[in-house]
Amino acid sequence: MVAVCPTHHTELGKLPQHKAYTAKNNPINIRRGLIQGYLGGNKSQKAIRLGGIVALNCRSVLDFSGISLFSYKMVGGEFKLDVFLPDQQLWPEIEVKSNEMKALTAGFWDIEYKVNWVKFRRAHRDIFLEIDFRKDEVEIDGRFNILGTDIDLKMEKTQIGTNTFSQIHVENCGTGLRLGPKGRILRPNFAMATPTLKHFPFM
Numbered sequence: 001m002v003a004v005c006p007t008h009h010t011e012l013g014k015l016p017q018h019k020a021y022t023a024k025n026n027p028i029n030i031r032r033g034l035i036q037g038y039l040g041g042n043k044s045q046k047a048i049r050l051g052g053i054v055a056l057n058c059r060s061v062l063d064f065s066g067i068s069l070f071s072y073k074m075v076g077g078e079f080k081l082d083v084f085l086p087d088q089q090l091w092p093e094i095e096v097k098s099n100e101m102k103a104l105t106a107g108f109w110d111i112e113y114k115v116n117w118v119k120f121r122r123a124h125r126d127i128f129l130e131i132d133f134r135k136d137e138v139e140i141d142g143r144f145n146i147l148g149t150d151i152d153l154k155m156e157k158t159q160i161g162t163n164t165f166s167q168i169h170v171e172n173c174g175t176g177l178r179l180g181p182k183g184r185i186l187r188p189n190f191a192m193a194t195p196t197l198k199h200f201p202f203m
Helices: 010-014 017-025 028-032
Strands: 034-038 047-050 053-064 067-075 078-086 092-097 100-104 110-114 117-123 126-132 138-146 149-153 158-160 163-165 168-179 184-186 198-200
Touching: 034 110, 047 067, 067 138, 078 126, 078 138, 158 168
Parallel strands: 047 138, 053 168
Antiparallel strands: 034 100, 047 053, 053 067, 067 078, 078 092, 092 100, 110 117, 117 126, 126 138, 138 149, 149 158, 158 163, 184 198
16 A cells, blocks of 8 residues: 655545555655655764775765766764766756755656665666665665766676776775766756756866
8 A cells, every 4th residue: 555654644544445545656756756855874884885896985986077976974973975876968867965865756667765775776677776874884786877888886796888896995085986088077057058068178
C-alpha cells in the first residue's frame, strides 16, 4: 500500500482502500517531478569511498573540468556531502548540498530513499547512483555519463572512459581525481542571456 511518514501523513491511515490505492498510484513526488530529502549518517564518518577511490580530507573527490561532482567537508564533526550529477546540458538532475538532496524523478525507473541511504535506477538492475551513509565510510557507487565520458563506480573496479583502476587512496588534497576536457566548464545559469554550458580551454 502507501508508505508515508506517520508524523505528517496520519490522515492517509484513515483513507478507504480505493482512495489509498489512488494515492499510491499518484504520489506527490511524481506529480511534482521532484524528490527531496536529507541524507545523514552516524556522525562518525571521516572518509568517502567513491567506487574504487577512498578519500580522506579531500575537498573535491571527483572533478570534471572545474565542476566538482562529488565533494565533502566536515562541519561540527558531521560529514557534509555535496553531489552534482547533471544531464547532458549540465542542468542538475541529482544535486546534494550539505546532505540536502534534490532530484528530478522523470528519468528514473525507481528511487529508493531512506534517511541514510538512497538508490536511483534508470532501469531494472541499472543503478545510476547509490549513496550509503550506514557504513564507517560514506559509500557511493553508480554508473552515469558526463558529456560523453562514461563513469562506472564500483568498489572492486572503477572505470572512467577507457581507464580502469581500483584501491586508490588519496588524502589531504584539494582534488582527488580530475577528468574532462582541458580547461574549465561553466555550468549554465539563468543569469546568462542564453543559458548554456561554456567551455574555456586553458591557453
